[in-house]
Amino acid sequence: MGRTDLTEQQWATLSPLLPANPTRGHAFKDHRTVLNGILWRLKTGAPWRDIPERYGSWHTCHDRFTRWSRNGTWVAILAALQVKADDEGRIDWDGAAIDSTHVKAHRSAVGARKQLARTGKKGGVPDEWLGISRGGRTSKIHVLSDGHGYPLSVLVSAGQASDPTYLAPLLDNVRVGRPGPGRPRKRPTTLRMDRAYGARTYRKVLRKRKICCVCPERADARKARLRRGARGGRPPKFDAQAYRGRQVVERNINRFKDFRALATRYEKRGHQFLAGVHVACIVLWL
Template identity: 80%
Template structure:
């Protein structure tokens, strides 16, 4: 068993969630060695051709990773793990926190065809999420973690994108299903964020969703409020003790970047990079 391979406990949880053999065409090669090969590549950041032979053909690993990224299988597995954890009461909703991180794009990530990537029934993905910022070619990962450093939702954007503009989409992406009837759970009771998210309109967006905002006041907002005097209103409430819990999102991002294929972007296509992030999230939940 390799250092990056799935344990027996992890495989027992994951195996029932994987796609069955197709009714037509060739049957799938056994999922376990192929998945271990994919995980090895994501962990090490090596090229697909360097996947060890004990995992089988590197082409099989690459093809299955790409096919499942196009059909949305990785996202479906992650949603199933969310449902299972919530049914068992293992999601720490109270400690939720949100933030983002930059990912430097390798030169191999540049040069994708300028045409939409076909993603099965979900239509097409026209954005490869490669931006140009001070750090050069970069991609940004926006993530909302529970209180145990595990991702509840994740979004990808170009590197120059503003963090707070993705706050509402990040909240909308939280959809933890329920084992029986009922709507999926979408709202943590409290959300911790740094002062980049401290503008008034984002605080209003959280208030409209009945989410308690734990975020320090921005310096420019404070100066503008003080210039207005009494008309500026009261300062926003800030719980410094609760804010200490924001470290869970920083720790969660560090755990995601333990996967070298996420710490540096090597994938040309955006849907493949997103699939790699989904796979890392799956392993954090396992």
């Protein structure tokens, strides 16, 4: 077994969640072999054509990776693993944290055709989330993790995108279902974030959702409050001890960067790069 291959325990958890063979046409090539080939490529960052022969045809690995990114299979598998983890009490909703990380784009990621990606959703993907910032061509991964450092929600944006503008979309993307009847859980009880998210507008977003905000006050916000005197009100409540736990999202991002195909973006299409992030999330939950 290769270093990047699924272990027996991981495969036992994952195999019941994979799609069954179609009733018509050719049967799927062995899921485990193909998934190991996909993981090898994500871990090493090598071109698809360089996948070792022990994983079968590289074209089969690429085709299944792309097909499952378009029809939502990766998202469904990730959601099922989160449901299982929540049912077993392994999600820490009290220590959630949010942050983002830049991803440098390789030259091979530039040049996608200007057309909507076929993702199974009406309208497709409007762009490839490839922007220009100080570091050149970059993308950005936005992460909301639980108190143990496991991803609850991930989004991809262009590199120059502002972090706070993705606070509400990340929260909207949290949807951990129940194994039985009942509404899915959509919000943590506490959210720890750095000063970039500390503007009054974004604090109101959390207050409206009844989420406890743990964020230090911005310097400009403090000056504006003091300038207004008594009308400026009291400073926002801040728990410095709880804020020290924000490192869980940094740990989550570091584990993403262990996948070399995520530490550097090689994919031209945005939906394929996002699918790689979803596969990494699946491995972390396994």
